[in-house]
Amino acid sequence: ETGVTQTPRHLVMGMTNKKSLKCEQHLGHNAMYWYKQSAKKPLELMFVYNFKEQTENNSVPSRFSPECPNSSHLFLHLHTLQPEDSALYLCASSQGAGNEKLFFGSGTQLSVL
Amino acid sequence: AQSVAQPEDQVNVAEGNPLTVKCTYSVSGNPYLFWYVQYPNRGLQFLLKYITGDNLVKGSYGFEAEFNKSQTSFHLKKPSALVSDSALYFCAVRDMGKGTGYALNFGKGTSLLVTP
Numbered sequence: 001e002t003g004v005t006q007t008p009r010h011l012v013m014g015m016t017n018k019k020s021l022k023c024e025q026h027l028g029h030n031a032m033y034w035y036k037q038s039a040k041k042p043l044e045l046m047f048v049y050n051f052k053e054q055t056e057n058n059s060v061p062s063r064f065s066p067e068c069p070n071s072s073h074l075f076l077h078l079h080t081l082q083p084e085d086s087a088l089y090l091c092a093s094s095q096g097a098g099n100e101k102l103f104f105g106s107g108t109q110l111s112v113l
Numbered sequence: 114a115q116s117v118a119q120p121e122d123q124v125n126v127a128e129g130n131p132l133t134v135k136c137t138y139s140v141s142g143n144p145y146l147f148w149y150v151q152y153p154n155r156g157l158q159f160l161l162k163y164i165t166g167d168n169l170v171k172g173s174y175g176f177e178a179e180f181n182k183s184q185t186s187f188h189l190k191k192p193s194a195l196v197s198d199s200a201l202y203f204c205a206v207r208d209m210g211k212g213t214g215y216a217l218n219f220g221k222g223t224s225l226l227v228t229p
Binding site for chain 2: 002042101102106
């Protein structure tokens with residue numbers, strides 16, 4: 001295992017629901033990331049946190065709300081999503097935000113009905 | 114802006130034959146280049162990276178990649194493919210130019226299928 005754990009593995013939600021994705025890393029890293037993976041499209045960087053501070057928000061719609069309470073935990077709060085938001089959401093961590101060796105979790109497969 | 118292009122959606126190769134997965138990049142400064150692999154139902158795993166120095170970089174599982182500045186390419190190679198190499202391969206770049214941020218930009222991925 002990579003040391004990055006994501007829960008749940010699968011999530012089905014309606015457009016009016018509110019849900020949260022959780023990511024936890026046991027590697028002592030200081031930077032954490034959310035990526036969106038859709039079939040046949042480049043991995044899309046969503047958010048970057050370095051030492052619990054958000055350093056990048058890649059023009060993500062406000063229906064996605066990240067939270068990083070400490071360097072080991074990262075959440076992605078979801079509300080009023082659209083069907084096109086269905087994708088695999090990957091969390092990653094690295095030693096620092098300038099260290100490119102990322103360690104990825106297995107992802108949460110999200111389906112929005 | 115920084116970007117990578119992986120021109121092939123899928124690469125098919127017979128076991129034992131050499132394989133190449135292509136990647137080209139576009140950056141304003143010097144590039145840091147990476148390859149990651151994704152097995153089914155798993156997250157991405159780091160394979161190798163080029164920062165500076167020797168243009169031929171060796172990585173995990175017998176893979177290597179060659180940095181070619183004139184062609185702005187960073188193709189992934191392996192001399193003899195294994196069935197277990199079948200997976201999705203991602204090229205990624207970070208632009209070391211000023212003000213470009215920290216995170217990697219990934220390509221769309223190339224599916225490698227190695228047949229027995």
